[in-house]
Structure formats: C-alpha cells, structure tokens
Amino acid sequence: MSLASSEISTTGRQLPDRLKSPIQRFLASWELLLLGVAIAVFILNSFASPYFLDPWNLSDATFNFTEKALIAFAMAMLIISGEIDLSVASIIALASTAMGFAVQMGAETPVLILVGLGVGLACGAFNGFLVTGFGLPSIVVTIGTMSLFRGISYIVLGDKAYTGYPSDFAFFGQGYVWWVISFEFLLFAFMAVLFAVVLHRTNFGRAAYVIGNNPVGALFSGIRVPRVKFALFLLTGLMSGVAAICLTSRLGATRPSIAFGWELEVVTMVVLGGVNILGGSGSIPGVVIAAFVMGMVTFGFGLLNVPGIVMSIFIGLLLISVIALPRIAHRILARRKV
Amino acid sequence: MLANTQGIENVHPHAAQDAKPVLSLNGISKSFPGVKALSEVALDLFPGQVTALVGENGAGKSTIVKVLTGIYQPDEGQISINGKPLSFPTAQDAGEAGVTAIHQETVLFDDLSVAENIFIGHAPKTRFGLIDRKEMVGKAQELLDRIGAQIDPGVLLKDLGIANKHLVAIARALSIDAQIVIMDEPTASLSHKEIEETYELVERLKAEGKAILFISHKFDEIFRIADRYTVFRDGQMVGAGKITEVSEPELVKMMVGRSVDQVYPRREADPGEEVLEVVGYCHPTEFEDIGFTLRKGEILGFYGLVGAGRSEVMQALFGVTKPSKGAIRIDDQIAVIRTPNEAISHGIVYVPEDRGKQGAIKGLPIFQNVSLPSLKTTSKNGFLRLAEEFKLARDYTQRLDLRAAALDQDIGELSGGNQQKVVIAKWLATQPRVIILDEPTKGIDIGSKAAVHEFMAELAAEGLAVIMVSSEIPEILGMSDRVIVMREGRIAAEFERDDLTPEQLVRTAAGLSEVTS
Numbered sequence: 001m002s003l004a005s006s007e008i009s010t011t012g013r014q015l016p017d018r019l020k021s022p023i024q025r026f027l028a029s030w031e032l033l034l035l036g037v038a039i040a041v042f043i044l045n046s047f048a049s050p051y052f053l054d055p056w057n058l059s060d061a062t063f064n065f066t067e068k069a070l071i072a073f074a075m076a077m078l079i080i081s082g083e084i085d086l087s088v089a090s091i092i093a094l095a096s097t098a099m100g101f102a103v104q105m106g107a108e109t110p111v112l113i114l115v116g117l118g119v120g121l122a123c124g125a126f127n128g129f130l131v132t133g134f135g136l137p138s139i140v141v142t143i144g145t146m147s148l149f150r151g152i153s154y155i156v157l158g159d160k161a162y163t164g165y166p167s168d169f170a171f172f173g174q175g176y177v178w179w180v181i182s183f184e185f186l187l188f189a190f191m192a193v194l195f196a197v198v199l200h201r202t203n204f205g206r207a208a209y210v211i212g213n214n215p216v217g218a219l220f221s222g223i224r225v226p227r228v229k230f231a232l233f234l235l236t237g238l239m240s241g242v243a244a245i246c247l248t249s250r251l252g253a254t255r256p257s258i259a260f261g262w263e264l265e266v267v268t269m270v271v272l273g274g275v276n277i278l279g280g281s282g283s284i285p286g287v288v289i290a291a292f293v294m295g296m297v298t299f300g301f302g303l304l305n306v307p308g309i310v311m312s313i314f315i316g317l318l319l320i321s322v323i324a325l326p327r328i329a330h331r332i333l334a335r336r337k338v
Numbered sequence: 339m340l341a342n343t344q345g346i347e348n349v350h351p352h353a354a355q356d357a358k359p360v361l362s363l364n365g366i367s368k369s370f371p372g373v374k375a376l377s378e379v380a381l382d383l384f385p386g387q388v389t390a391l392v393g394e395n396g397a398g399k400s401t402i403v404k405v406l407t408g409i410y411q412p413d414e415g416q417i418s419i420n421g422k423p424l425s426f427p428t429a430q431d432a433g434e435a436g437v438t439a440i441h442q443e444t445v446l447f448d449d450l451s452v453a454e455n456i457f458i459g460h461a462p463k464t465r466f467g468l469i470d471r472k473e474m475v476g477k478a479q480e481l482l483d484r485i486g487a488q489i490d491p492g493v494l495l496k497d498l499g500i501a502n503k504h505l506v507a508i509a510r511a512l513s514i515d516a517q518i519v520i521m522d523e524p525t526a527s528l529s530h531k532e533i534e535e536t537y538e539l540v541e542r543l544k545a546e547g548k549a550i551l552f553i554s555h556k557f558d559e560i561f562r563i564a565d566r567y568t569v570f571r572d573g574q575m576v577g578a579g580k581i582t583e584v585s586e587p588e589l590v591k592m593m594v595g596r597s598v599d600q601v602y603p604r605r606e607a608d609p610g611e612e613v614l615e616v617v618g619y620c621h622p623t624e625f626e627d628i629g630f631t632l633r634k635g636e637i638l639g640f641y642g643l644v645g646a647g648r649s650e651v652m653q654a655l656f657g658v659t660k661p662s663k664g665a666i667r668i669d670d671q672i673a674v675i676r677t678p679n680e681a682i683s684h685g686i687v688y689v690p691e692d693r694g695k696q697g698a699i700k701g702l703p704i705f706q707n708v709s710l711p712s713l714k715t716t717s718k719n720g721f722l723r724l725a726e727e728f729k730l731a732r733d734y735t736q737r738l739d740l741r742a743a744a745l746d747q748d749i750g751e752l753s754g755g756n757q758q759k760v761v762i763a764k765w766l767a768t769q770p771r772v773i774i775l776d777e778p779t780k781g782i783d784i785g786s787k788a789a790v791h792e793f794m795a796e797l798a799a800e801g802l803a804v805i806m807v808s809s810e811i812p813e814i815l816g817m818s819d820r821v822i823v824m825r826e827g828r829i830a831a832e833f834e835r836d837d838l839t840p841e842q843l844v845r846t847a848a849g850l851s852e853v854t855s
Contacts (some may be wrong), residue, residue: 014736017705017728019744202720203713210710213701220658220688220696221710221764222679280701 030274034289045300059180065295066188067243072269073195074239076287078232079270081208082279083138088240089262090149095119095244097153100162100254109169116245124237132226153256162254173250184246196284212279268319269294360385360549361518366415375401379575381568383549390560391553393570394593394783399553403520407439408432438516440507446495453478453491456510481509501532520551529643537563557586602816603795610634613803614772619664624650625827632803639818640807642847647827648807652774656688657681682711685771689761697761700750705731707749708764734763755786774805811840823847
C-alpha cells in the first residue's frame with residue numbers, strides 16, 4: 001500500500017552498510033587462522049617425510065577426508081540450524097548393507113546407486129520425522145537411530161561380509177578422472193562449492209542460520225521451521241548415502257562395522273571448521289579447510305607409522321586447543337584493556 | 339493480606355531521617371570491554387527507608403545491583419556496611435553481609451517446594467547434618483505468616499502464580515535476615531491488586547527497619563512508596579535526595595538529560611474502510627468468543643490485566659496458536675491463517691511482547707533481521723541478493739531513526755529501544771495492512787518510547803490498521819481511537835476514546851462494574 005520505499009520520509013540518518021570491509025572481516029576470521037594451521041601441518045609433513053610431497057601420495061591423502069567431508073558439509077548446515085545427526089556412520093552401514101544385499105540379488109551399478117541414495121534419504125527422513133513431528137531432541141533421536149541402523153546391519157550380516165560388487169562400481173571409490181585427481185576428490189570439490197552456495201547464497205541457507213540463532217523468533221518471522229529442519233535431516237541422510245557409495249566402492253566389501261566411529265570425526269571436522277556446536281554460526285570454507293587439516297594430520301602420522309590411537313589423541317588435542325585459542329586470546333586482550 | 343500489623347516489635351522510628359546510611363557505595367566504577375558501565379557512582383541506603391533507583395535502560399542500574407550482590411567486582415571504589423569497608427568476592431559473601439535481591443525474573447527453583455526455596459543454602463540441619471524438614475517447614479510457615487502470604491510451604495514453586503513467587507522471594511530475603519533488600523522492578527508483571535499488595539509489603543519491610551533499594555520505571559509508584567531517590571544516567575550518578583523535594587518533570591529531566599514532553603502525538607482520527615473482522619474466535623483454554631472489527635487508519639487499543647488473554651488472541655491472529663473456533667475476514671473475504679507465514683501473506687504482522695525471544699534474531703546483523711520476512715521479494719529464484727537486503731534495511735532503519743554503528747552490526751548489541759525499532763522495521767518492510775504491536779514500549783527508555791508512539795501515529799495516518807496491546811493506561815488513553823478491554827479471556831467492554839476515563843478502564847479490567855458503551 002502506501003508504504004513504498006520511495007515515499008519514506010527521511011527523518012533519521014542513513015546508516016552505513018558495513019562497519020568493517022569484507023577484507024577486514026576475513027583478516028579477523030576463524031577461516032584464516034585455520035588456513036594457517038593447514039599450511040603449518042603441510043610444511044611439517046613435508047619435512048617429516050620425504051614421501052609426502054609425491055603427487056600420488058598427496059592424492060592418496062585426500063581419501064582420508066573426502067568421504068567424511070561429504071557428510072560434514074550437510075552436517076555443518078544441520079548443526080548451524082541447532083540440530084545434530086549422530087547416526088550418519090550407521091546410515092553408511094545400513095546403506096552399504098542394502099547395496100551388498102542388492103548385489104546378491106544380481107543388481108547392476110545404477111541400481112546400487114539408487115539403493116545407496118534411497119536408504120540414505122529414508123534414514124534421514126526417519127530422523128527428521130522423529131525430530132520435527134514429535135518435537136524430540138535430535139541428539140537423543142539420533143543416538144537411538146545410530147544403534148538402530150547399525151543394529152540392522154549386524155542382524156543381516158552377522159560376522160559375514162558382502163563382496164562381489166560389479167567391476168564398474170569400483171569407479172566411485174577408486175577411479176581417477178584426470179592424472180592424480182580422483183573421482184572422490186572431484187566430487188568433494190563440487191559438493192564444497194554447491195554447499196557453499198546453498199548455505200551462503202540462498203534463502204534456505206539463511207533460514208538455517210536464523211533457526212540456529214533463535215528458533216522461536218524464526219517461527220514468529222514466518223519461517224517454516226519444521227520444514228527447513230526436515231529438509232536438513234533429509235540432506236544429511238542423502239549425503240551419508242553418497243558417502244556410503246564411495247566408501248563401499250573403495251573397500252569393495254561391506255561389513256557391519258563399516259565407517260565405525262565416523263560420526264564423531266564428522267562432527268569434529270565441522271566444529272574444527274568453526275561451526276558453533278550450539279548453532280547459529282559457521283561456514284563451508286571453514287569446514288573445507290578443517291577437512292584438509294584432519295586429512296593431512298592423519299596421513300602425515302600414517303607416513304611416520306604413528307599408531308592410530310596417537311592420531312586420535314592428536315586430533316582431540318587439536319580440537320580442544322583450536323576451540324580454546326580464541327577464548328584465551330579474548331581473555332588476555334580483555335585483561336590488558338583493564 | 340497484612341493482617342496483624344500491631345504484632346511487629348522494634349518498629350524503626352521514622353525520625354531516623356538523618357541516621358547514618360547502613361550501606362554506602364563510593365566512587366564505584368566498572369568497565370566491560372568497550373563500555374564503561376559505571377563511572378564513580380555513589381549510593382547510600384538508609385535503614386527503614388525506600389530509596390528509588392531510576393534511570394533509562396542502560397544507565398547502569400542492573401550493573402550496580404550485580405555489584406551489590408557480589409556477581410560483579412567493581413574495578414574501583416568502596417562498599418561499606420555500617421561504616422565498615424567490605425568487599426563481596428562472591429554472591430555468598432554479599433548474602434552473609436546482609437544484602438539480598440529480589441529480581442525482575444526471580445531466581446527461584448520451580449521443582450523445589452516453597453520451604454526449600456526459602457531455605458536453599460542455609461536450611462536448618464539435624465545433628466546428623468541432614469536437612470531438618472520439620473524445622474524448615476515450620477520456619478518457612480512462620481516467615482510466610484510474617485509477610486501475610488497465604489501459601490502452603492509444602493507446595494512446589496511451579497504451582498504458584500508470579501505474585502506468590504515474589505512473596506516466596508521476599509520470605510527468602512527475610513530468612514537470611516537481610517538488612518538490605520534490593521527490589522528490581524518487582525511490580526513489572528503484576529496485576530493491579532498484586533501491585534497494591536506489594537506496596538503493603540514494602541511498607542512492612544520498612545517498618546522492620548530494612549533498607550530498601552527499589553528499582554522502577556513507574557513514576558507513580560516511585561512517588562508513592564519511596565523516601566529517597568537516586569538517578570543514574572549513562573553509568574553516572576546525576577542526582578539524589580529526598581523524594582519530597584523533587585518533582586516528576588525534574589526526575590525525568592535528570593534521567594534523560596533533557597526535558598521530554600510526555601505528551602502523546604496529536605492526531606486526527608480518520609478511519610477508512612474496514613480491513614479486518616474477527617468473529618467468534620475461541621481457544622480451548624485461553625480465550626472465548628472474541629469478535630471485533632478494525633478499520634484502516636485506526637489504532638485499536640487492547641487493555642486488560644496480565645493473563646487476560648490479549649497476547650493469546652493476537653498470536654492466534656498471527657497463526658502461532660490455533661483457535662478452536664471462529665473466523666477472520668480480511669476485506670470481506672474469509673481468510674484461513676494456520677501459520678505466521680500465511681498471516682504475513684495476508685498482510686497481518688505481529689510485533690511480539692517478548693522482544694528477545696520472539697522478535698529479534700540475536701546473533702544476526704541488523705540488515706538480515708530487517709529483510710527476514712521480506713526475503714521472498716529481496717531474493718531471486720531462492721538466491722539471496724544482499725544489495726537488495728541492504729537497500730531495504732537502509733530505507734526502513736532510516737525512517738525509524740535507528741541508532742546503530744552500521745547495518746552489519748549484530749542486533750543483540752543494540753539497546754532494547756533500538757532492537758524494537760529493528761523489529762518494527764522488519765514488519766513495515768513487508769508492507770502490511772494490519773500491524774499488531776504487543777506492549778510495544780515495554781522495557782524501553784523514554785526517548786525511544788516517544789519515537790515509537792510518534793511512529794505509530796504516523797503509520798495510522800498513512801492508512802495502516804494498528805492494534806496495540808498495552809498494560810499502560812496512559813499509553814492506551816494517549817494512543818487509541820477505540821479501546822477493547824479483555825477480562826479472563828473475554829471481551830469485557832469496548833469504548834470510544836472520548837468517553838473513557840482511567841478509572842473506567844481499571845474497573846472494567848478488574849471486573850468491578852459492567853460498564854458497556
């Protein structure tokens with residue numbers, strides 16, 4: 001009606017758009033700090049082992065994080081919206097088991113892809129339905145479905161394994177697109193761009209931030225909160241299905257213990273990437289850099305023959321110190337001011 | 339409720355006007371990163387007297403309360419009690435020194451009993467070191483009787499109304515034998531009758547010789563119950579003295595540093611055609627048979643006691659809660675509203691009472707708050723267009739005279755009044771037909787209040803239909819063209835502004851008469 005912006009009376013002063021330029025913001029950002037850590041790890045690795053800088057070794061290193069990162073992109077959006085999905089690794093197990101079962105039934109590769117994606121979507125829908133339909137806390141729901149989904153795999157497989165995947169199925173986990181660039185790495189790069197656009201450049205991505213900062217306020221602003229949350233669970237399930245396809249293809253076999261413990265590594269990657277575990281803030285570029293950091297640390301330790309348990313100790317310490325660092329810095333700065 | 343007034347012994351003589359202060363603060367300063375919250379303030383509290391602490395939001399009132407209760411440590415300055423210098427490193431130290439606070443949102447425990455709430459932290463023990471329940475309940479009963487509260491010490495706190503919770507907090511204050519009682523806006527969310535009871539209680543505490551620090555935004559109650567006043571502005575003490583030696587305009591002037599004429603904007607009511615009609619609106623528990631009409635260019639006031647169901651009706655109109663029966667007509671067309679999203683697309687928007695939870699999205703910048711309900715128009719094919727969002731935010735924040743550093747500033751960093759401006763801006767940006775304002779000036783400072791009132795008048799003049807829910811009688815009388823009074827979930831009466839007096843409003847809301855017009 002009569003409130004078109006052209007008729008607005010100029011009573012107040014006009015505010016500037018930005019207090020700090022995007023460059024200033026970047027210089028003070030978490031992502032930049034993390035990039036520094038990534039570069040430091042890279043340099044340390046290249047000194048620690050003469051084999052590290054070999055292109056094929058570097059290419060191999062990417063397999064340490066690509067599959068987890070695929071899930072981490074969706075998980076980042078979910079955590080930003082204030083929810084979490086701890087069943088992702090179990091979704092991989094169930095999707096992989098379903099694909100293995102389909103192979104026994106004589107399914108070809110296209111059908112296997114559909115089965116993998118379909119199971120992922122179905123699991124995501126189940127989580128999303130329980131959370132948005134009944135208003136249950138997602139941490140409880142997905143701890144439940146974590147046991148449930150993997151439990152089904154154990155019942156179906158017991159101590160057996162599904163093998164005999166068709167040879168063209170191997171491409172998704174073992175194929176190379178060009179020289180040292182694997183299919184998985186290309187998929188990772190593509191998804192990184194796609195998720196960055198969705199989170200940072202669409203109304204849907206904005207809704208995730210709004211809900212994470214203030215779910216009640218989001219509802220009172222006309223955002224269809226349950227719908228957005230359901231879509232995010234669906235997306236996380238789907239990406240777990242994609243990861244299941246890649247991992248199953250790479251291993252060439254399905255055991256019920258497949259991807260065991262990955263949910264914590266995925267969450268670690270997301271949090272290390274600067275996503276607030278309580279929701280409301282974070283970015284995809286941050287998660288991408290965090291994926292590289294974790295992948296390189298794991299690979300570097302592997303080259304040095306460091307046992308796996310030491311690696312997880314290191315990742316744990318890394319996580320705690322990068323989370324604590326900004327707070328400690330803040331406290332020191334505050335003290336100096338007074 | 340205060341039945342046996344004659345039972346009090348050692349009534350403090352009022353001749354103690356020139357007595358020594360029981361508590362004095364001297365040169366207290368407190369800084370936070372980037373803000374000096376308190377700058378060398380002084381405050382004296384006298385036994386048996388009520389000292390009113392007044393100031394706009396952000397003047398430092400809450401900070402001084404936190405300093406007094408040991409939550410914050412002052413950077414500089416001296417606290418002394420009965421002339422002895424003291425410091426309160428923790429909240430417990432403050433309690434032991436005899437300072438207790440009854441907060442705006444009283445900090446009590448819903449799932450504990452009344453007696454447990456009163457004695458938490460200092461419950462009487464048996465000789466085995468366990469809590470002596472019998473003794474505790476008995477003592478609690480004694481304390482509740484002393485303040486004339488008819489509450490069973492055995493019931494759970496969550497089963498009490500807000501007024502009774504305040505009484506429990508007061509009983510708790512008495513249980514630790516506090517000399518100094520801080521009451522932080524104790525009447526903010528109480529009904530008329532409960533407020534009267536609170537005043538009686540303050541008198542009672544005065545008579546027992548307690549020194550009371552009374553924080554309030556309401557001038558009528560300050561002049562009614564306070565003996566002395568202290569005014570804070572921008573973290574500084576700008577005035578103090580006896581209440582009998584100051585006038586209301588003088589106090590306001592001290593608070594804002596300039597004189598604000600509290601006159602409401604003058605407007606010529608010229609309502610146009612009917613926009614909204616509500617018929618037979620019902621809700622299983624909150625309201626029943628609500629019906630009214632609203633015309634273009636009109637401000638319709640909703641008055642009632644807290645809990646009369648006004649906000650619930652508005653939230654149903656906005657699609658947050660579902661009515662069980664009834665219909666809405668917009669421009670003579672039946673409209674179905676099941677979600678806020680549908681309300682917005684019908685041109686109905688709602689500025690909620692609970693700004694922090696329902697209005698502002700803290701953590702997000704101002705411009706994203708403004709553009710939030712308008713994303714459909716600022717975006718293209720689902721993709722954000724930041725330039726459009728900034729343009730929208732620039733236009734509407736300018737119109738509302740928002741005070742902020744830049745549009746990418748977090749809304750949570752703004753004062754209450756400026757947050758409210760952003761929330762109003764975000765709804766105006768959707769170009770609504772009906773705007774519902776629920777307690778639009780609650781908890782915001784006088785300067786912003788006047789700006790919001792002026793702006794409402796402007797909107798109505800431009801043809802917007804405005805519904806204003808308010809519990810402040812001057813605001814209702816000053817702004818509305820028509821007033822609907824609700825009582826216990828029903829419409830009690832409807833008045834034209836011209837034939838309405840404050841007494842009529844109060845009587846109708848309390849159910850004292852059946853005046854209809």
